[in-house]
């Protein structure tokens with residue numbers, strides 16, 4: 498475990514500190530964050546519902562305890578999304594023009610949402626790296642017979658647990674990063690990428706966001722059929738499915754060099770993990786990375802792929818590969834270290 502930073506971070510004397518910082522990341526804490534967020538008590542963390550608000554309070558409390566300050570006046574960036582009455586929820590919008598249009602209707606629907614956003618200031622206050630993970634999921638289905646809670650353990654308690662640990666590792670560091678780092682926990686991704694869209698649309702200096710990292714479903718294995726047609730999604734099993742060490746490392750062209758460095762270092766982690774690199778276009782859909790790539794902000798995106806429990810009540814904590822998730826969290830730390838410090 499100790500050697501990998503030395504392979505990679507041959508930059509300056511902050512190498513030793515970076516090694517101490519990454520050692521903060523541990524499986525036990527990741528497991529406790531994930532288990533809380535994916536517990537039945539959080540009712541599937543649906544956007545605008547009680548369970549979602551409890552998740553936001555939890556994230557805030559962890560950030561506060563780690564000493565990561567809010568980006569704005571408070572940790573919560575509250576916002577509203579609107580849709581016409583009786584339309585599908587995917588029609589919820591945060592764009593001011595759509596909001597204005599819907600509010601003219603005789604009846605419209607409104608969702609009250611909140612991102613949780615924190616920041617560690619860098620030497621260069623006017624350059625930002627945004628790292629984000631959505632914390633919402635799809636809630637409860639009371640018509641289901643049997644387990645009614647969509648726990649969203651992989652989707653996306655895994656990304657949130659990883660990001661909380663990465664934030665803590667940076668907050669405890671003796672070194673200030675070169676660029677400011679924004680740690681963002683998005684609401685409303687499952688509805689229509691609402692939280693990330695609202696954040697980027699209202700960020701006063703989008704041009705100063707030098708890169709973004711997206712974490713969404715990073716603790717299982719099920720490769721994307723589009724990219725790996727020969728891969729068969731494994732059958733659903735009862736318990737923890739430690740099915741392999743591969744994951745998708747997706748990036749827009751600007752971050753190809755970062756992608757290559759991560760490929761070099763990943764095999765030296767414990768357990769070794771194997772990135773499957775893929776270049777993606779600006780505008781690639783599927784997660785909050787879209788809100789950034791559409792505005793020409795470079796994207797790096799971690800994703801362990803689809804599996805039989807995807808968007809079902811069986812996406813539960815006991816099916817998570819925590820060893821793999823811990824190794825990916827360390828690689829996320831390393832990627833953020835590079836993006837926030839390299840010239």
Ligand SMILES: [Zn+2]
Nearest residue numbers: 652653713714
């Ligand atoms: Zn997701």
